[in-house]
Amino acid sequence: MSWWRAATVVEALRRPLRERREATAAMARACVRENPALGCYTHVLAGDAAAPLVAGPLAGLAAAIKANICGVGWPNDCASRILTDYHSPFDSTAVTALREAGCGFLGLANMDEFGMGSSCEYSNYGPVRNPWNRERTAGGSSGGSAAAVAAGLAWFALGSDTGGSVRLPAHCCGIVGLKPTYGRVSRYGLVPFASSLDVIGVLARSVADARLVFRLLAGPDPRDATCAGPAWSADREEAPGAGWRLAVPRDLVGGALAPVAAKDFEHNLIRCRQLGWIVDDMDIGFAADPVRTYLVIAAAEASSNLARYDGSLYGIAPGNPDTGGDDPPYLRAVREVRSRGFGPEVQRRLMLGAYVLAAGHRDRFYHRACAARRDLAARMTAALRRYDALVLPTAAGGAWPLGAYRHDPVAMYPADRFTVPASLAGLPALTLPTGLDDEGLPLSIQLVGAARSEEKLLAMAEALEQELAFRAGKEAPWWRTD
Amino acid sequence: MVADGLNGLRPAVGLEIHVRLRAPTKLFCGCRNDAHAEPNTLICPVCMGLPGSLPVLSADAVMLGARMALALGARVAPVSRFDRKHYFYPDLPRNYQITQKQAPLAVGGSLAVAGMTMPLERMHLEEDAGRLLAGPRPGTVAVDLNRAGAPLLEIVTRPVPAAGAGIRAWLRELRRLVRWLGIGDGSLEDGSLRCDANVGFVAPADRDDPAASAWSELKNLNSPGAVQRAVAYYRRPRTWRSIQKRAMDRDFSWRKSAEAYRALYRRVA
Ligand SMILES: [Zn+2]
Numbered sequence: 001m002s003w004w005r006a007a008t009v010v011e012a013l014r015r016p017l018r019e020r021r022e023a024t025a026a027m028a029r030a031c032v033r034e035n036p037a038l039g040c041y042t043h044v045l046a047g048d049a050a051a052p053l054v055a056g057p058l059a060g061l062a063a064a065i066k067a068n069i070c071g072v073g074w075p076n077d078c079a080s081r082i083l084t085d086y087h088s089p090f091d092s093t094a095v096t097a098l099r100e101a102g103c104g105f106l107g108l109a110n111m112d113e114f115g116m117g118s119s120c121e122y123s124n125y126g127p128v129r130n131p132w133n134r135e136r137t138a139g140g141s142s143g144g145s146a147a148a149v150a151a152g153l154a155w156f157a158l159g160s161d162t163g164g165s166v167r168l169p170a171h172c173c174g175i176v177g178l179k180p181t182y183g184r185v186s187r188y189g190l191v192p193f194a195s196s197l198d199v200i201g202v203l204a205r206s207v208a209d210a211r212l213v214f215r216l217l218a219g220p221d222p223r224d225a226t227c228a229g230p231a232w233s234a235d236r237e238e239a240p241g242a243g244w245r246l247a248v249p250r251d252l253v254g255g256a257l258a259p260v261a262a263k264d265f266e267h268n269l270i271r272c273r274q275l276g277w278i279v280d281d282m283d284i285g286f287a288a289d290p291v292r293t294y295l296v297i298a299a300a301e302a303s304s305n306l307a308r309y310d311g312s313l314y315g316i317a318p319g320n321p322d323t324g325g326d327d328p329p330y331l332r333a334v335r336e337v338r339s340r341g342f343g344p345e346v347q348r349r350l351m352l353g354a355y356v357l358a359a360g361h362r363d364r365f366y367h368r369a370c371a372a373r374r375d376l377a378a379r380m381t382a383a384l385r386r387y388d389a390l391v392l393p394t395a396a397g398g399a400w401p402l403g404a405y406r407h408d409p410v411a412m413y414p415a416d417r418f419t420v421p422a423s424l425a426g427l428p429a430l431t432l433p434t435g436l437d438d439e440g441l442p443l444s445i446q447l448v449g450a451a452r453s454e455e456k457l458l459a460m461a462e463a464l465e466q467e468l469a470f471r472a473g474k475e476a477p478w479w480r481t482d
Numbered sequence: 483m484v485a486d487g488l489n490g491l492r493p494a495v496g497l498e499i500h501v502r503l504r505a506p507t508k509l510f511c512g513c514r515n516d517a518h519a520e521p522n523t524l525i526c527p528v529c530m531g532l533p534g535s536l537p538v539l540s541a542d543a544v545m546l547g548a549r550m551a552l553a554l555g556a557r558v559a560p561v562s563r564f565d566r567k568h569y570f571y572p573d574l575p576r577n578y579q580i581t582q583k584q585a586p587l588a589v590g591g592s593l594a595v596a597g598m599t600m601p602l603e604r605m606h607l608e609e610d611a612g613r614l615l616a617g618p619r620p621g622t623v624a625v626d627l628n629r630a631g632a633p634l635l636e637i638v639t640r641p642v643p644a645a646g647a648g649i650r651a652w653l654r655e656l657r658r659l660v661r662w663l664g665i666g667d668g669s670l671e672d673g674s675l676r677c678d679a680n681v682g683f684v685a686p687a688d689r690d691d692p693a694a695s696a697w698s699e700l701k702n703l704n705s706p707g708a709v710q711r712a713v714a715y716y717r718r719p720r721t722w723r724s725i726q727k728r729a730m731d732r733d734f735s736w737r738k739s740a741e742a743y744r745a746l747y748r749r750v751a
């Protein structure tokens with residue numbers, strides 16, 4: 001096995017630059033060779049994009065970039081047919097930060113179209129396969145980012161998280177996933193799904209790697225009016241120690257876990273106590289189902305954000321207008337492009353969003369969901385004044401089989417039940433792999449911290465990572481023949 | 483009044499005046515705010531609505547809007563918000579306009595001209611749309627986005643009893659004020675000052691609550707005389723109805739399509 005297959009960024013940075021460059025070149029060749037079987041990239045990049053000659057803290061390394069994060073030099077189609085061959089003329093702030101750090105880019109990570117999905121099956125490029133078991137989902141919507149990192153086809157990856165889209169794939173693929181506080185990392189250049197929830201996140205092979213990348217991304221951005229930072233601060237870091245207080249929101253965990261996942265979760269709580277941390281049970285007291293609240297808000301915002309895709313300035317061009325009755329020709333052309341360009345899941349959510357925003361429904365559905373969200377955020381924030389973090393599972397069990405929800409897509413929505421609360425409240429959350437289930441699929445734990453407390457959240461996760469001593473790179477079966 | 487077929491209803495008019503602000507940049511991006519440049523030379527990812535671009539509010543536009551508000555005796559709101567107004571039209575790159583509906587920049591105020599006091603409802607900032615031009619081939623349409631995202635201040639008056647000549651003089655005075663304050667060019671000819679009139683009928687008993695009555699919007703009346711003419715339309719109900727119908731045709735509501743998804747909604751929420 002080549003050393004780079006399982007090495008972390010931190011380990012790679014201890015080696016000479018020349019060795020890192022060679023490893024990344026070997027990784028780029030492996031991407032071309034292995035991507036057809038995994039589907040983790042929509043486009044594999046080569047040449048200067050993968051190996052820039054720029055000095056910086058990440059020189060010699062390269063990342064996977066989710067296909068909804070804009071950058072010059074690659075197509076940004078968000079895995080949607082409607083944006084076929086769309087090339088962004090500008091870099092997202094996150095990509096600029098990586099470029100300035102000397103980082104290269106191995107490819108565009110496959111995803112659920114526009115981020116809508118939990119399994120990476122709703123992609124114009126076909127599904128992402130889980131490297132641990134290719135008949136299983138890699139999670140979604142940043143499944144390509146997670147699979148690439150887990151399979152050793154990227155040093156780390158950028159993803160985006162709207163309701164769990166970084167954390168659920170990290171869980172399914174046995175790696176670390178960090179969803180920062182809303183507004184701590186710039187969204188400039190992230191193609192929006194639901195603007196009040198979207199955050200660019202990091203997928204990495206260790207907590208230290210996630211920290212290293214997050215430090216480059218965090219900070220205010222004049223091009224994103226909702227991004228106030230602050231930048232990473234060593235003053236906010238806390239030495240890991242005894243006495244940290246965690247709370248388990250029992251009303252959210254409920255009886256939703258598969259038996260083996262429940263056992264793993266309780267076991268992890270014991271390990272937290274062994275670290276000298278206090279772990280209390282509590283009830284958040286949700287007034288409304290967080291998943292339903294999330295679905296209404298995310299769909300409403302998506303129906304607005306995706307209104308711009310009409311085939312007039314970019315993306316696929318209109319074909320033959322449908323028989324649109326007496327609508328004006330322009331509207332018929334727009335309808336034809338959108339019917340052909342959006343996949344079924346995106347259409348479902350856009351229609352749901354249009355429905356909950358329609359005059360006469362707005363108060364009953366959308367405004368009520370917004371009120372439920374404010375209530376939930378207040379309750380979680382209040383809990384985090386008393387506790388250093390909330391502890392939750394990331395998902396109810398290991399990665400499920402591909403195609404499991406083919407005939408009932410709506411039944412997949414509750415897959416986000418443990419991840420949407422932090423999204424609705426705008427709080428930072430981190431998924432840490434903890435072990436394998438009885439089918440050899442990764443399980444994880446999720447820590448949710450107070451707003452802008454990533455420094456502490458990462459310190460906590462790192463202490464637990466050392467205690468659990470599980471690392472995908474060491475346990476993974478698929479490199480042994482490399 | 484029964485003789486004119488209006489059953490005692492009195493015509494009233496409310497004006498919506500759009501002032502293109504003389505700010506150096508567009509409302510949400512750094513593009514130069516210039517109505518006279520070559521087509522599509524003053525555009526960027528933000529005002530083209532490209533995926534991933536984000537709007538950042540121009541402080542200059544806010545200051546100019548506040549200056550106008552203070553001059554008219556309006557209350558500048560300590561917190562105001564922006565909303566998206568959705569409709570599909572080729573001159574609108576994002577297919578929504580960023581405007582202020584729920585919490586405008588300023589409320590109240592008035593302007594009195596020659597004994598006629600026009601009370602004001604509100605003043606808010608919003609972005610302009612692009613411009614449609616004849617396309618390169620016959621039957622095609624081209625879009626110039628130089629104007630897309632240009633900063634507008636919309637001044638909405640409260641409805642007052644329609645009196646054509648008075649409104650004309652009032653608009654002239656408002657234009658003088660716009661120019662004197664340096665808010666905008668105030669030119670009706672090149673569209674840097676545009677006026678829409680809402681003409682409606684108020685039952686005598688409802689005089690204090692014009693919102694309870696029927697209203698119709700007349701778009702882009704580009705001279706004080708046109709406003710006066712529009713106000714006179716109420717006396718010709720057939721013409722008025724046809725204008726009303728055209729105005730409603732512009733409402734690309736999503737209500738119809740949304741009805742079809744009731745079942746889906748019931749499942750998930
Ligand atoms: Zn611009």
